[in-house]
Amino acid sequence: MEPEPTLQPLKHIVPAAQNNINTKFILLDKGKVTLEGQYKTCLALVADETAAVHFQMWGDECNAFEPGDIIHLANDIFSYSRNNLVLRAGKRGKAEKVGEFTMSFVETPNLSEIRWGPDPCDSRKYVQQAVISPYSRVFSSPH
Amino acid sequence: MLIKVLLHEAENPLEITLREAFCCLEPKLRPPFPLTIPTQQDYLDLNRAILYGVLCEPHFAKVHIKHLHGVITDGYEYFTSILIKIVNELYFKLVDSVKRQLIWVTHEMVNVLAVGFDDLLVALMRQIVGGDFGEENLWLCFEMVNLFTSKWDYFIEEEPLVLSSALYVFLRLLADHCRVLSIPKIEALRQMEIDFCERMLREKLYLCLRIGRDLVRLLQDLVHVPEFRAIWKDLLYNLSAFRTDGFVDISQIYSTRTSKFYFLLRITPEMESQMRFLMSDVNFGSQKRYQIWFAKKFLALPERKTVLVDIVRFICCAHHPSNEIIHSDIIPRWAIIGWLLKCGVKNYVEANLKLALFYDWLFFDENVDNVMNIEPAILLMVNSIPKYVDVTHSLLEFLFILLDNYDIERKEILLRGVSTAFCSLVRKGVVQSLDALTSCDMLSPFLKERLGKLLSETQFPLVPSLFVKCEKSSSLHTDYTKAGCSN
Structure with a gap:
C-alpha cells in the first residue's frame, strides 16, 4: 500500500484552489439532500479535536455518510462554492468512512464561518481576517 | 468475500491481511500439500490463508481444515485468536455465508480443544443482541444454544466454566424471549434455551453459583416461566433437590459479588x-x-x-x-x-x-x-x-x-x-x-x-x-x- 500522507488537523486548513487536504473528522449533522442539476448535494457539519467546518457532500456521498461517522478525506479541497466556504472531495478527492463515534471534536472555531483575505506577504495565499460567527450559523447545536 | 463493504467505506485492515495471505498462498492450498516445515512467518501466513479459505470457500472447507490439522504446531492458538478478532471486529459486517462457516469452524475448534476456544465462544455470545428478534440474531442464539446442548458432556469434562457464561447469557436472553409471543420460530428456540438453563440449574448448580448474586437477579426476572418458578421454589425451600454440598441458603449467593466478566457478556464490543x-x-x-x-x-x-x-x-x-x-x-x-x-x-x-x-x-x-x-x-x-x-x-x-x-x-x-x-x-x-x-x-x-x-x-x-x-x-x-x- 502507498504510504499515507500525514493528516492535517482541521484548524490548519486554509482555502486554496488545490486538492491538497488530507484529514479525518467526525460528521456531526446533515442538512437536507437537494438536487443541483442532476447531482444530489448535501451540506454537513463536521469537526475534529481542533475545529469544525462545513462539508459539502455530492452524489452518493449524501446517503453514504450519517452523523457519528468518522470520515477520512484524501486530496480534498477547501474553497468557495457559490459564495459558501466548504470542504469537499471534488473530482480528484476521496471521502471514506473509517469508523464511528469514537472521536473527540469541538464545534468552534468553524472555519466556514471565518472571513478570509489575501495574505499581505503572499497574495496567492489566504489568511484569517475575522470571525463571522464562532459556531455554525447553518447547523444548531443540540444543547 | 468476507464482509459487506458499503459505498464510501474504507477497506478493513484485518480483512485485507487475510485476503492477501489467501491470494498469495492460494496455489498451496490445494492437495497435495507440501511436507516442508514452514518458517514462523510462513506458518502465520498459512494460518491466515487457510482461515480465509475456510470462511470464503465453503465447498473446500473440509480440505482446508484437513490442511490446517496437518500443519498446526501451536495448539490452534493463533488460528483461534484471528477468529476471535474477526468476531469482535467484523461480525456484524460478515457476509451471511461466512457467518455459517464461522459457526462450522467454531465446532471444529471445540472438537480439537483449540487453545482459546472458550474465548471464541464468549466472543460469539457477545454478538447476540438482547431484544433483537431479527432472523439473523435469533439464528445465532439457536446456533450457540445448540452447540452448548449438543456438546454438554464434553464441556462439563473439558471447560465447565464456559457453561456458567452460557447460562448467564441465556437466562438474560430468556427474559426478552419470554416476553414476546408473536414471533414465529421463537418458540422452539425459547424451549431450547429453557431446557439448557434448567439442566444447568438442576444438575450443575455448583457451576451456576460461580456467577454470584446476579444469578438471582436474572432468575427473578423469569419467575413467571413455570420451569424457573419451580427452580426458584426449590432454591428457597428445598435445597436438597440440588444435591450441592455446602449450599445451605440462598443468602450464600447474595454474598458472592458477580465478576465484571459476566456483565461484558451482555453488551456487544x-x-x-x-x-x-x-x-x-x-x-x-x-x-x-x-x-x-x-x-x-x-x-x-x-x-x-x-x-x-x-x-x-x-x-x-x-x-x-x-x-x-x-x-x-x-x-x-x-x-x-x-x-x-x-x-x-x-x-x-x-x-x-x-x-x-x-x-x-x-x-x-x-x-x-x-x-x-x-x-x-x-x-x-x-x-x-x-x-x-x-x-x-x-x-x-x-x-x-x-x-x-x-x-x-x-x-x-x-x-x-x-x-x-x-x-x-x-x-x-x-x-x-x-x-x-x-x-x-x-x-x-x-x-x-x-x-x-x-x-x-x-x-x-x-x-x-x-x-x-x-x-x-x-x-x-x-x-x-x-x-x-x-x-
Whole structure:
C-alpha cells in the first residue's frame, strides 16, 4: 500500500484552489439532500479535536455518510462554492468512512464561518481576517 | 468475500491481511500439500490463508481444515485468536455465508480443544443482541444454544466454566424471549434455551453459583416461566433437590459479588467501546451528540431498550474510571446513568434499571464489594437534587421498596447491606456526608425519616458521624477508587 500522507488537523486548513487536504473528522449533522442539476448535494457539519467546518457532500456521498461517522478525506479541497466556504472531495478527492463515534471534536472555531483575505506577504495565499460567527450559523447545536 | 463493504467505506485492515495471505498462498492450498516445515512467518501466513479459505470457500472447507490439522504446531492458538478478532471486529459486517462457516469452524475448534476456544465462544455470545428478534440474531442464539446442548458432556469434562457464561447469557436472553409471543420460530428456540438453563440449574448448580448474586437477579426476572418458578421454589425451600454440598441458603449467593466478566457478556464490543469512550474522552456538557448517536444505533426500537439494564450493570461494575478521570471534566458515570434512566422505557424495564443500579447495595460487604460499584447511585441521587429532585426521590423510594420487598425472609441481610453501603460511601469520601439527602427540603419528609431511621438503627459505630461533615473527607476523596477490592 502507498504510504499515507500525514493528516492535517482541521484548524490548519486554509482555502486554496488545490486538492491538497488530507484529514479525518467526525460528521456531526446533515442538512437536507437537494438536487443541483442532476447531482444530489448535501451540506454537513463536521469537526475534529481542533475545529469544525462545513462539508459539502455530492452524489452518493449524501446517503453514504450519517452523523457519528468518522470520515477520512484524501486530496480534498477547501474553497468557495457559490459564495459558501466548504470542504469537499471534488473530482480528484476521496471521502471514506473509517469508523464511528469514537472521536473527540469541538464545534468552534468553524472555519466556514471565518472571513478570509489575501495574505499581505503572499497574495496567492489566504489568511484569517475575522470571525463571522464562532459556531455554525447553518447547523444548531443540540444543547 | 468476507464482509459487506458499503459505498464510501474504507477497506478493513484485518480483512485485507487475510485476503492477501489467501491470494498469495492460494496455489498451496490445494492437495497435495507440501511436507516442508514452514518458517514462523510462513506458518502465520498459512494460518491466515487457510482461515480465509475456510470462511470464503465453503465447498473446500473440509480440505482446508484437513490442511490446517496437518500443519498446526501451536495448539490452534493463533488460528483461534484471528477468529476471535474477526468476531469482535467484523461480525456484524460478515457476509451471511461466512457467518455459517464461522459457526462450522467454531465446532471444529471445540472438537480439537483449540487453545482459546472458550474465548471464541464468549466472543460469539457477545454478538447476540438482547431484544433483537431479527432472523439473523435469533439464528445465532439457536446456533450457540445448540452447540452448548449438543456438546454438554464434553464441556462439563473439558471447560465447565464456559457453561456458567452460557447460562448467564441465556437466562438474560430468556427474559426478552419470554416476553414476546408473536414471533414465529421463537418458540422452539425459547424451549431450547429453557431446557439448557434448567439442566444447568438442576444438575450443575455448583457451576451456576460461580456467577454470584446476579444469578438471582436474572432468575427473578423469569419467575413467571413455570420451569424457573419451580427452580426458584426449590432454591428457597428445598435445597436438597440440588444435591450441592455446602449450599445451605440462598443468602450464600447474595454474598458472592458477580465478576465484571459476566456483565461484558451482555453488551456487544461495539457498545462497550462507545460507552468506554463516552466515559473516558468526552467532557461533561459535550455529550449530547454522542448520546443521540448511541440511542439511534442501539436503543431505537422499544424492545431493544432492555439492554439498558445490562449497560447499567456494566457501568457500575465493569467500568471503574481512574482518579485522574474522576477529577477531570470528563462526564461522570452517574450522569450517564441519569441519561439512561430518562430514555423512555416501560415500567418493568425502569424497575429493572433501578434494581441494576442498587443491586450491590443490597448485599454490600466491605470485605467483598467495591465501593465503585455503588458510587454511581449515591452520586446520581445527590447530584440530581438541585435540578431533578424527582430522580432522587424515585431512586430513594425504590431503595426502600427493595428493602421492604426484595426478600421478605432475609430483610436483615438487606438492611445490613444498605446501611453498610451508606457507611462506606461516607467513610471512603465518595460523599462528604449524607446531609444533602437527610436535610433536603425538596425530599418528602417520609423518605427522610426512613433514611434517618435506617442510619441510626444500624449497629455500626461509624453511623453517628455520617451526620457530621467529615473533616478528612476531601483527602480521602482523592483515593476512594483504590479503596475497594479489585475485580
